[in-house]
Amino acid sequence: MLLPQARGALSAALLDLLRRDPDPDRTAPAPVWPVSADSSADEALSLWVLQELHYRGFDDVDDRWEWDPTTIALRGRLERALEGRLRERYAVADVPRSDDLVDDVQTMIEQHDGPSLAKHVQQHASREQTETLLRQRTVYHLKEADPTTWVVPRLGAGPKAALLEVQFDEYGNGDPGRLHHALFERGLVASGLSATYGDYVDEALPEVLEQNTTLSMFGLQRRLRGAALGHLAAFEATSSIPSRQLAQGLRRLGFPEEMTAYYDEHVEADAVHEQVALRDVCLVLAKDEPDQAELVRFGAWACLDLECRTAEAVLGLWAAA
Amino acid sequence: MSAEASGRPERRADIVVCPGGPMLVRGDVVIETEDGVRHESTRPVSAVCRCEKSARKPWCDGTHKLLPGWR
Known part of the structure; x- marks a missing residue:
């Protein structure tokens, strides 16, 4: 599988990063992740791409990105936001x-x-x-x-x-x-x-x-x-x-x-x-x-x-x- | 935790009657229905219809959940 099309500023920046060679000795500062105005599709696609690194990866992405601190940090941020949205709805749901x-x-x-x-x-x-x-x-x-x-x-x-x-x-x-x-x-x-x-x-x-x-x-x-x-x-x-x-x-x-x-x-x-x-x-x-x-x-x-x-x-x- | 330490029996049941649902049967089984037709199980655990309303008898197809007061 090849990387999908970007759906906003965040996924564009992520796809751009993943097309590069990960350098384990890299000392460059972590990228600043942009956020689009309407970011739901952009965030959903970005998280999907990051999680796919743990399944079967992408033919155009170096497999070492799976455990790179940069991808793990962004996945963590996006999953926290996703869990937060779910828990907000769950809190007001009628749960037996x-x-x-x-x-x-x-x-x-x-x-x-x-x-x-x-x-x-x-x-x-x-x-x-x-x-x-x-x-x-x-x-x-x-x-x-x-x-x-x-x-x-x-x-x-x-x-x-x-x-x-x-x-x-x-x-x-x-x-x-x-x-x-x-x-x-x-x-x-x-x-x-x-x-x-x-x-x-x-x-x-x-x-x-x-x-x-x-x-x-x-x-x-x-x-x-x-x-x-x-x-x-x-x-x-x-x-x-x-x-x-x-x-x-x-x-x-x-x-x-x-x-x-x-x-x-x-x-x-x-x-x-x-x-x-x-x-x-x-x-x-x-x-x-x-x-x-x-x-x-x-x-x-x-x-x-x-x-x-x-x-x-x-x-x-x-x-x- | 071992099976014994958690209070569960050492040997699990081969046949389990699910409250308000089918009967689970573990292992290869052949079921002969009223019409004399023999049905071979195709999976390690099979769910046998108990509500008599399944469209795929003798196997459960979830239809029991459409019956009033199924639980």
């Missing part, structure tokens, strides 16, 4: 807090009423609108499950083994052909879309980038491990039924079997993952480490909140087309 964590997460999901893109695709979205949605989804689906894998070595035996039970299934149970992001790749190619990692990032909505940078932040920061797992539980618990609706919509629109197969797989897989993630991962984590329970709620809330913002943004994109 009983002594039953599973019930709290399920109640949060039930009470949440954002727009459902899956229902639109099932019932009346056009082929073009659906392709637009699939291109937005590539930002996550082409590295599906990866952000949560960062959490594995940070857990005790109970939640660790259970999390790996979910992740192993996400990764095709040892069969690369059944790995979920490989299934999505096949679906994209059969649908005439690009399956190359990063190809659609230039058109990714800021809301989609932020949905992804939040998940990476939860995964990359050990402090937020409870949020990463709460996010996983809410994500899996809101996947089976929408996946079935998406598969129905894709069939209605004549998408190839490879694309519907990806969503078919998620109907059954996520019905399992939901139970394991909620009960064997999150609940056991909260028993082992009681201070993580509130982070589980925070992560679950963030998953619902960010998907709602993405859905509204995609509806806006469809309306504007």
Whole structure:
């Protein structure tokens, strides 16, 4: 993957820096990071680029930038701002807090009423609108499950083994052909879309980038491990039924079997993952480490909140087309 | 913390009944439904429908959550 297009002064300065050779003995002062007037897309893209250095990097960036103090400092600043925005919204959200964590997460999901893109695709979205949605989804689906894998070595035996039970299934149970992001790749190619990692990032909505940078932040920061797992539980618990609706919509629109197969797989897989993630991962984590329970709620809330913002943004994109 | 120290049993359950949800079954299983059709599991853990409303029986497809008072 090559670096994406800049979306403002900050990402322009960052991309310019990353195209240079990092010099470990550099004594030059740290760059002063400019901030654009409307900086949300600019900040979201900058953070996405910085986090990607920890995944598969960029063909036009020296891999040593991953742990350079300059990139780490900027990533820290952008993640603090992102977490601050999330916590501001979370503080005023109606979050159930009983002594039953599973019930709290399920109640949060039930009470949440954002727009459902899956229902639109099932019932009346056009082929073009659906392709637009699939291109937005590539930002996550082409590295599906990866952000949560960062959490594995940070857990005790109970939640660790259970999390790996979910992740192993996400990764095709040892069969690369059944790995979920490989299934999505096949679906994209059969649908005439690009399956190359990063190809659609230039058109990714800021809301989609932020949905992804939040998940990476939860995964990359050990402090937020409870949020990463709460996010996983809410994500899996809101996947089976929408996946079935998406598969129905894709069939209605004549998408190839490879694309519907990806969503078919998620109907059954996520019905399992939901139970394991909620009960064997999150609940056991909260028993082992009681201070993580509130982070589980925070992560679950963030998953619902960010998907709602993405859905509204995609509806806006469809309306504007 | 070991499994014993945390008070959990040494051996985890192969079959777990989820409150208000499916039954989780670990391992390779073949389920024969009322119509005599045999269904082979395709993943290490499978969720078996208990609400009778799944469109993919015998496997759970989340439909139980659309039923009134499912929890």
